[in-house]
Amino acid sequence: MDFSRTVLVTGGAGFIGSHLVCSLVHRHPEWRIINLDNLDYCCSPKSLESIENRTNYTFIRGDVCNSRLVNHIFNSENIDIIFHLAARTHVEASFESPSAFQRVNVDGTRVLLGAAHQARHQPQRFIYISTDEVYGPSLDEVFDESSPVRPSNPYAATKAAAEYLVRSYWDQYKFPIIITRSNNIYGPRQYTEKVIPRFLTLLQMNKKCTIQGTLPKSRHFLFVSDAINAFLLVLEKGIVGEIYNVGTSCEIPIVQLARELVRMIKSVPESEVNDWLEFVPDRPRVDLRYPIKCEKLQHLGWRAEVSWAEGIRQTVKWYRDNPDFWSDISEDQQPIRGESENTATISPST
Numbered sequence: 001m002d003f004s005r006t007v008l009v010t011g012g013a014g015f016i017g018s019h020l021v022c023s024l025v026h027r028h029p030e031w032r033i034i035n036l037d038n039l040d041y042c043c044s045p046k047s048l049e050s051i052e053n054r055t056n057y058t059f060i061r062g063d064v065c066n067s068r069l070v071n072h073i074f075n076s077e078n079i080d081i082i083f084h085l086a087a088r089t090h091v092e093a094s095f096e097s098p099s100a101f102q103r104v105n106v107d108g109t110r111v112l113l114g115a116a117h118q119a120r121h122q123p124q125r126f127i128y129i130s131t132d133e134v135y136g137p138s139l140d141e142v143f144d145e146s147s148p149v150r151p152s153n154p155y156a157a158t159k160a161a162a163e164y165l166v167r168s169y170w171d172q173y174k175f176p177i178i179i180t181r182s183n184n185i186y187g188p189r190q191y192t193e194k195v196i197p198r199f200l201t202l203l204q205m206n207k208k209c210t211i212q213g214t215l216p217k218s219r220h221f222l223f224v225s226d227a228i229n230a231f232l233l234v235l236e237k238g239i240v241g242e243i244y245n246v247g248t249s250c251e252i253p254i255v256q257l258a259r260e261l262v263r264m265i266k267s268v269p270e271s272e273v274n275d276w277l278e279f280v281p282d283r284p285r286v287d288l289r290y291p292i293k294c295e296k297l298q299h300l301g302w303r304a305e306v307s308w309a310e311g312i313r314q315t316v317k318w319y320r321d322n323p324d325f326w327s328d329i330s331e332d333q334q335p336i337r338g339e340s341e342n343t344a345t346i347s348p349s350t
């Protein structure tokens with residue numbers, strides 16, 4: 001069968017990647033979707049069960065840092081579009097093993113960019129999925145796309161470094177890149193190290209929500225389908241060389257989030273809600289909030305459509321209906337122990 005476009009998604013077995021791949025495969029049977037992912041500990045092949053037999057879908061298990069493999073993909077397939085999501089993503093783990101983050105997030109991006117740029121068949125778009133964390137934290141200033149980049153943790157620093165590499169291909173070669181910077185994305189199938197699934201999983205095990213520190217930390221939460229719609233809109237209408245914030249006004253203090261989830265999962269009287277919270281020590285410096293403006297994306301026609309009430313309802317329902325989804329990840333997908341570069345332990349994070 002002839003396909004009108006070939007799309008390569010890296011990290012397509014992860015939380016956002018699997019939603020993106022499933023949307024592309026279902027919405028565009030006339031496109032071929034190739035998913036390159038090394039199936040790291042944070043993803044499950046079950047996320048892709050609904051599309052695994054579709055004729056327009058191909059999975060390649062491999063490392064985005066493997067230049068032979070990545071060059072081979074670009075030399076043997078006519079890749080038109082790249083969505084680059086493959087990354088190490090857990091902030092707390094990035095303090096423990098920054099070089100692993102540098103390898104995947106920076107070197108992986110360099111390898112992918114080089115192969116895409118050298119490919120015989122020139123890609124039309126290279127979309128790099130970045131994060132609001134590259135701005136660093138802010139109490140009052142609301143960041144737009146021209147705000148300075150001041151990452152304050154190793155994860156964000158590697159995402160920012162990768163962004164600079166991506167932008168250099170635009171500056172030097174007019175290679176058609178676009179960068180998105182999104183708020184925290186949540187929804188079904190997110191691995192349990194991230195804050196919403198972590199709280200839900202703890203509560204389902206009759207354990208308390210562990211909240212790091214007592215500072216008034218909050219996050220902006222965007223439902224995953226709204227993020228996917230933003231990425232697909234940027235593909236069709238985004239201007240090459242540009243950066244687009246993907247944001248939401250839905251800012252939730254982490255303590256309020258925990259209380260809300262306790263009410264939904266435990267149905268306890270209001271007087272007992274706080275009994276399900278436990279405050280644990282935090283890093284000396286934490287990023288309290290990351291406010292961003294996304295007018296540029298709104299001018300392309302994007303609006304977040306899923307309210308917090310609806311998004312969290314769907315998310316809680318999914319974790320209720322799938323309590324074992326993450327409990328049986330295979331041995332070779334467990335986090336690699338012993339790769340730590342210091343003796344800190346991983347603590348749950350946002």
Ligand SMILES: NC(=O)c1ccc[n+]([C@@H]2O[C@H](COP(=O)([O-])OP(=O)(O)OC[C@H]3O[C@@H](n4cnc5c(N)ncnc54)[C@H](O)[C@@H]3O)[C@@H](O)[C@H]2O)c1
Pocket residue numbers: 010011012013014015016017036037038039040041042043062063064065084085086087088089104108129130131132159181182183184185186191
């Ligand atoms: N989750 C969020 O709130 C959020 C917000 C903004 C931006 N992002 C960005 O979106 C992207 C996806 O995030 P996510 O939350 O889905 O993360 P995730 O951790 O769920 O998924 C990451 C995926 O990358 C894959 N991967 C890791 N190393 C790889 C390698 N060397 N080669 C190939 N694949 C590899 C993993 O197997 C996994 O499938 C990341 O680039 C992240 O920085 C995430």
